[in-house]
Amino acid sequence: MGCLAGRAARFAWLLLAAAVLSGCATSTLTGRSQFMLVSEDHAISGSARAYSSMIGGLSKKGKVETGTARAERVKEITDKLIAQAVRFRPDSATWDWRVEVINDPKVINAFCMAGGKMAIYTGFWEKLNITDDEVAAIMGHEIGHALASHTREHMSVAYTAQVGALVLSALLASRNDPNSFGRNADALSSAAALAITLPNSREGEEEADQIGIELAARAGFDPRAAVSLWEKMQKEKKFSTPQFLSTHPSNETRIQNLSALVPKVDHLYQLAKAGKPTEGVPSFLGGGDAAARQAYADKAAGEADTMTFLGPQFEKFKKGEVVFECRFACFFAYTNRKGDWKAMHDKKAWRDLAVSVMNVGYLNDLSYFLLGEAAKGLGLGEVAGVYYRRAGDAQKAGHDCGGSCEEFELRKLAETAPK
Ligand SMILES: [Zn+2]
Known part of the structure; x- marks a missing residue:
């Protein structure tokens, strides 16, 4: 407050x-x-x-x-x-x-x-x-x-x-x-x-x-x-x-x-x-063990499972098929959201990060880099490589985040990205 x-x-x-x-x-x-x-x-x-x-x-x-x-x-x-x-x-x-x-x-x-x-x-x-x-x-x-x-x-x-x-x-x-x-x-x-x-x-x-x-x-x-x-x-x-x-x-x-x-x-x-869907699941209604709830939420944030109606978009992401084209219409959304992306990255909320970046759809190195990070976090190493490469390509094409990359060192990307 x-x-x-x-x-x-x-x-x-x-x-x-x-x-x-x-x-x-x-x-x-x-x-x-x-x-x-x-x-x-x-x-x-x-x-x-x-x-x-x-x-x-x-x-x-x-x-x-x-x-x-x-x-x-x-x-x-x-x-x-x-x-x-x-x-x-x-x-x-x-x-x-x-x-x-x-x-x-x-x-x-x-x-x-x-x-x-x-x-x-x-x-x-x-x-x-x-x-x-x-x-x-x-x-x-x-x-x-x-x-x-x-x-x-x-x-x-x-x-x-x-x-x-x-x-x-x-x-x-x-x-x-x-x-x-x-x-x-x-x-x-x-x-x-x-x-x-x-x-x-x-x-x-x-x-x-x-x-x-x-x-x-x-x-x-x-x-x-x-x-x-x-x-x-x-x-x-x-x-x-x-x-x-x-x-x-x-x-x-x-x-x-x-x-x-x-x-x-x-x-x-x-x-x-x-199965037993509630086995080992903490109670969220009033009181209870805050640490157990947080542990459950942290684990869930890193899961590659999404809600069914988000499914098609997320499947595309998991196959490395996401390509961005938008540079103008989504610029405002991009500037609004990228601070949140940094926070999601810090929290290892890989699924939410990928969904949010895809929802905005802005073409630049940061968007692709974050998809790469999300894929890596979800254990999709090969797919991560695809997105890191696209980040490098975006950079070469002049679509870079310049001086406002939310503390990510994207300049080094070309050298560090897995080939
Ligand atoms: Zn209603």
């Missing part, structure tokens, strides 16, 4: 400048460009505040279900999904993941805020009589929204509406107003609360469906439950409009699309069912 501690006015103007200069970011997971005014850290801290005030309020009214078999089962199911989520977004290992069952039999709703704060309402059982596999489908989908940073995207939208008011109040406030920090935090927190009531885009829904069904399958839950869940939802719609549908706009093709995803992830489900 360090950067929030400055004066509110300066902060607000910086935010506006940031909106113009770098409001767009590319998701590591999906490659889609998103409007991101609120930083990841602020989205997480704002969501944590909103969540604890919401759950605190509901708890006082006796509406948070604790100690029941159902609440325990939801925790168990969600924990298995998180273990899979962390494999594909290793940074989420440090999130303070939580899930609560909210006892409101009339409400059919569920959400996952930025940073992994989740809830599911009992209306799902009372009205739709959901199975455990369907719980996994629901929570997998919600976790999908959080992993793909949709919740943060929504917070950015909600926050923008409040920034105008914030600028005004900051300008009116005295320069050393001790409350200015509190107001910023409040604005973030209410943006987080608002974010989970905003409808998702069709694109966002499709992403969350893809991620969710795969997390569930990998965690050992039947992916067909995503289909049966939406069939139940369609039937229920004839009697009332579930709240879930107002934030999850659906169309006729959704059930069809989900049915088409089933055969793509079914082998993962069969594998998980046959």
Whole structure:
């Protein structure tokens, strides 16, 4: 929260400048460009505040279900999904993941805020009589929204509406107003609360469906439950409009699309069912062993396994077939992302590094060099050589990173690259 501690006015103007200069970011997971005014850290801290005030309020009214078999089962199911989520977004290992069952039999709703704060309402059982596999489908989908940073995207939208008011109040406030920090935090927190009531885009829904069904399958839950869940939802719609549908706009093709995803992830489900997918996997829900979680995430970051919908691109990478051509349209994305690449390289997050570099697609020596490093890190020595050579070729063609190579010594590349 360090950067929030400055004066509110300066902060607000910086935010506006940031909106113009770098409001767009590319998701590591999906490659889609998103409007991101609120930083990841602020989205997480704002969501944590909103969540604890919401759950605190509901708890006082006796509406948070604790100690029941159902609440325990939801925790168990969600924990298995998180273990899979962390494999594909290793940074989420440090999130303070939580899930609560909210006892409101009339409400059919569920959400996952930025940073992994989740809830599911009992209306799902009372009205739709959901199975455990369907719980996994629901929570997998919600976790999908959080992993793909949709919740943060929504917070950015909600926050923008409040920034105008914030600028005004900051300008009116005295320069050393001790409350200015509190107001910023409040604005973030209410943006987080608002974010989970905003409808998702069709694109966002499709992403969350893809991620969710795969997390569930990998965690050992039947992916067909995503289909049966939406069939139940369609039937229920004839009697009332579930709240879930107002934030999850659906169309006729959704059930069809989900049915088409089933055969793509079914082998993962069969594998998980046959083996013991959770053996030796740390718990990510509340408390637990932080070192074990980090070790699990670090190991996952170096795995050559990606989510199925990223598969084709990653397969191309593993075969050494990735060729870059873009020099102008992706230059801005390149300058924005290359600092992150250095951090991914330091963390040995080879898979994320390769995916991110490919998503940007900028032609220069640094891009190819980093693909080479990622391939080497993943144990693909020959392929690494291919990318190192392409880096050298790019350098010779004048496409070099010059003086801003993120501390990588690319000048020596021509001599050191394996032939
Ligand atoms: Zn959704």
